[in-house]
Amino acid sequence: MAVRLKDIARDLGVSVVTVSKVLRGNSDIGEETRKRVLKRMKELNYQPNMLARGLASGKTYTVGLVVPDLVHPFFAEFAKSLSGVLRKSHRAVILASSEEDPEIERQEIRTLLRRGIDVLLIASCQPNLRNFYELGDERTPYLLFDRNFPHLAAHFVGSNDLMVGEMATNHLIGIGRKRIGHIAGRNTSPSYDRLRGFRDAMAEHRLPVPEDYVVVCDHMEERGDKTGYEAMQKLLALKERPDAVFCYNDMTAIGAIAATTAAGLRVPEDIAIIGCGNMPYNDYLKVPLSSIDHGTAELGRIAGELALELTSHPEQPPKNILVPPTLVVRASTLPR
Numbered sequence: 058m059a060v061r062l063k064d065i066a067r068d069l070g071v072s073v074v075t076v077s078k079v080l081r082g083n084s085d086i087g088e089e090t091r092k093r094v095l096k097r098m099k100e101l102n103y104q105p106n107m108l109a110r111g112l113a114s115g116k117t118y119t120v121g122l123v124v125p126d127l128v129h130p131f132f133a134e135f136a137k138s139l140s141g142v143l144r145k146s147h148r149a150v151i152l153a154s155s156e157e158d159p160e161i162e163r164q165e166i167r168t169l170l171r172r173g174i175d176v177l178l179i180a181s182c183q184p185n186l187r188n189f190y191e192l193g194d195e196r197t198p199y200l201l202f203d204r205n206f207p208h209l210a211a212h213f214v215g216s217n218d219l220m221v222g223e224m225a226t227n228h229l230i231g232i233g234r235k236r237i238g239h240i241a242g243r244n245t246s247p248s249y250d251r252l253r254g255f256r257d258a259m260a261e262h263r264l265p266v267p268e269d270y271v272v273v274c275d276h277m278e279e280r281g282d283k284t285g286y287e288a289m290q291k292l293l294a295l296k297e298r299p300d301a302v303f304c305y306n307d308m309t310a311i312g313a314i315a316a317t318t319a320a321g322l323r324v325p326e327d328i329a330i331i332g333c334g335n336m337p338y339n340d341y342l343k344v345p346l347s348s349i350d351h352g353t354a355e356l357g358r359i360a361g362e363l364a365l366e367l368t369s370h371p372e373q374p375p376k377n378i379l380v381p382p383t384l385v386v387r388a389s390t391l392p393r
Contacts, residue, residue: 060101069093082146082365118148120364121169123162123179127154129281130336131306131353132180135202138357139178139364146365148175157182157276170197176364180204184244198371202360205246210375212367214360216351217379218247222254224384225303225331225349230262232392234301234329238270240288240313242305248273251333255303269295274309281305285312293320300328301390307332307339307348314344314389329390333382345387352380 062080066073071090078086079094097103120143124132140150151169155162162182169177177199185206200212229237239255242248252271259266272288285304292299293316304310310332314324324330324344332339335350359378366373 060103065094065097065101065103068097080147083369119151119172119174120148121151121153121166121172121174121177121179123153123155123165123169123177123181125155125157125180125182127152129308131203131334134353135357135360138354139361142358142361143364148365148368155182159183175368176200178202178360178364181206182245196371198367200360200363200367202356203247205377207246212363212375212377214356214363214378215380216247216356217381218250218351219254219257221247221333221349221351221382222251222256222303223258224254224382225251225333226255226258228347228384228386228390229301229303229329229331230258230264232301232325232329232390235264236270236297236299237264237266237301237303238272238292238299239266240285240292240302240304240309241271241273243273243275248305251303251305270299274305281308282312282315285309286316287312289313289316290320293317293322298328302328302330304330304332307334307336307346310346310348310389311342314342314346318344324389325391326393331390335385339385339387344389347387347390348385349382350385351382355380 062073062076066076075086075090076094079091122136122139124136126132136150136152143150151172151174153165153169155165159182166177166179174197177197179199179201180203181201200214202214205213205215226237237259239252241252256266270292272291274284274288276284285308289302289312292302302313304313310330313330317324317328317330322328331347331349333349333351335348339346339348359380363376
């Protein structure tokens, strides 16, 4: 016979409401009571009937997640951290990819909304977004992550990308580089803010930024290494090439390093290169890559906790949460 909540409550001498709150991950339950309930659930191998809970509560206990690229390390790590938070409250993640195509994104969002998800999380590839509710559902709360639309009154969790650009550029200036280029993304808030941070740092140190020292590119997520290679070739072809390059992300930087070494130049002796993302394998590259770590796992954790809040209190005022970045120095930017 299946174990019921009332069985666990009777065994522990607590109310069914208390056991139910522990199961839902509510914060108004004492830690000792929570541990006792979870211990008894484990002992009895209690398996919640999510369908029954959904029918009773009007919720599906699912969260929709739309990302531009399923295999990109940033979005994979974010999804892993997010799932870890939601799993504790017995919620599942339904994952979809927009392939950096606005129309595919709209289709995926409609599909998730028709499934009755409790919350929608999205890193949108829309060039200009006014309201997600125009896609047909005004009840489902949503949360933007990584890519923001400042004019939209919405919850947002992301990196402080202005600080990312400043930190990367100041590091390159700090190791003595003066002709610094930037391989930039296009039409997303991280690309705008990282470029602005780059320009602000250069201006603060009174260093010029020639127009052709900034190469703006598409497909920075799914084809970053190829894009970085081609963009770096443009910088290398300049009459006075840069002596350092700040790349939009790590994949772009890997492509830039490949183009530099293919041209017979050395990294970092001839050109120092820094990326963003701090991918796990940066230490193991032929030239270990310096990077700005924007706290991907922390972003996923915060987004998961906010998503749980929105399932219970969807009408709360929009929150804008920025995670500060950190600099990770490796061989690609060692001083000469």
